[in-house]
Each structure stands twice: as C-alpha cells, then as structure tokens.
Amino acid sequence: MNPFAYARADTVGAAIAAGGRRGAHFIAGGTNILDLMKDDVERPEVLIDINALPLGSIEVRNGALYLGALARMSDVAASTAVQKAFPAIAIALRESASPQLRNMASMSGNVLQRTRCPYFRDVATPCNKRNPGSGCGALGGVNRMQAVLGTSPHCIATHMPSRTTQWIKNCGG
Numbered sequence: 001m002n003p004f005a006y007a008r009a010d011t012v013g014a015a016i017a018a019g020g021r022r023g024a025h026f027i028a029g030g031t032n033i034l035d036l037m038k039d040d041v042e043r044p045e046v047l048i049d050i051n052a053l054p055l056g057s058i059e060v061r062n063g064a065l066y067l068g069a070l071a072r073m074s075d076v077a078a079s080t081a082v083q084k085a086f087p088a089i090a091i092a093l094r095e096s097a098s099p100q101l102r103n104m105a106s107m108s109g110n111v112l113q114r115t116r117c118p119y120f121r122d123v124a125t126p127c128n129k130r131n132p133g134s135g136c137g138a139l140g141g142v143n144r145m146q147a148v149l150g151t152s153p154h155c156i157a158t159h160m161p162s163r164t165t166q167w168i169k170n171c172g173g
Helices: 012-019 033-038 073-078 080-085 087-095 099-104 107-112 166-171
Strands: 005-008 024-027 046-049 058-061 064-067
Touching (some): 012 024, 012 046, 058 080, 073 080, 073 099, 073 107
Parallel strands (some): 005 046
C-alpha cells in the first residue's frame, strides 16, 4: 500500500475545503476505497474521514425517500418509515452484502463505488476505466460475457458512476 495522509472533517465546510485538494478522497465506511488501495488501483494522497458530519438522515416526505450521504445500509433497512413506505428497498438492503458490510457501508458510498469488474481491479491487465486508452482486458478475456446490456466497444463493465465517466470522452466510447 502506498503512503497517504488522513484527515477528519468535523464540519461540512472543512470537508469541502479538504476535498478540494488534489489527490483527496472522502472516506465514510471505506468498504470500497480501502480495497482499491490494497489492490493498488487507487492511490489517494489523503483520505478525508467524513463520519463526524451530520449527514446520516433517513426521511420519508411526501412519498419520497431522502437519505443523507452517511446513512448506513443497515440503518436504512431497519428504518420503520422505509419498511412501511418502501418495503422493497428495505428488503433489498437486508439481502445485500454481509451484516458487517451493511453496518459500515454508506448509501452514498454504494452509489459512488467503482466498477466491480475483475479486470479493473487487476492492475496487470488493461482497463480503460482505470487507465483511459489502455484497452479493455475483459473484451477478449475469461469474463467476456460479464455484461449483457449497456456496454461500449471500449468497455464491457456496465457500472459507471459519475466520477468515472471521463474515460468515455478519452476513449471515444
């Protein structure tokens, strides 16, 4: 693992200021970023812990579900309001991952997690999402059929959070 600095943000303003640093990544549950760091896929210069921020709200208002960025999967699943108004969401969350991961993982982290493609996580293979323009090892690899819909000629992994879409422009996809 590469060396990195650690900072704890106690206010939203402090988190925004720290997050503006080049090479900074936010961390809440850490279930995704820490694995990527262990695999040498991500190399943040600083991790900014945002767990002290008041962003764990879970609210149902006017038939809509509002979740704070730090709402944990297990808390959303256990919410009486969610169980009543959105039972499918509560069930899906209870069936997702292990209890340990559900207790750590934030809902925003789940939305922002990087692709689950094994080629993305293997730095010895080409991956346009990890290194734009390098190619896609999955296209001709063992996992060739891992995606059915929503792919491009440049990548067959369908998971593409907003922070990783720049590769599309770089690769022409």
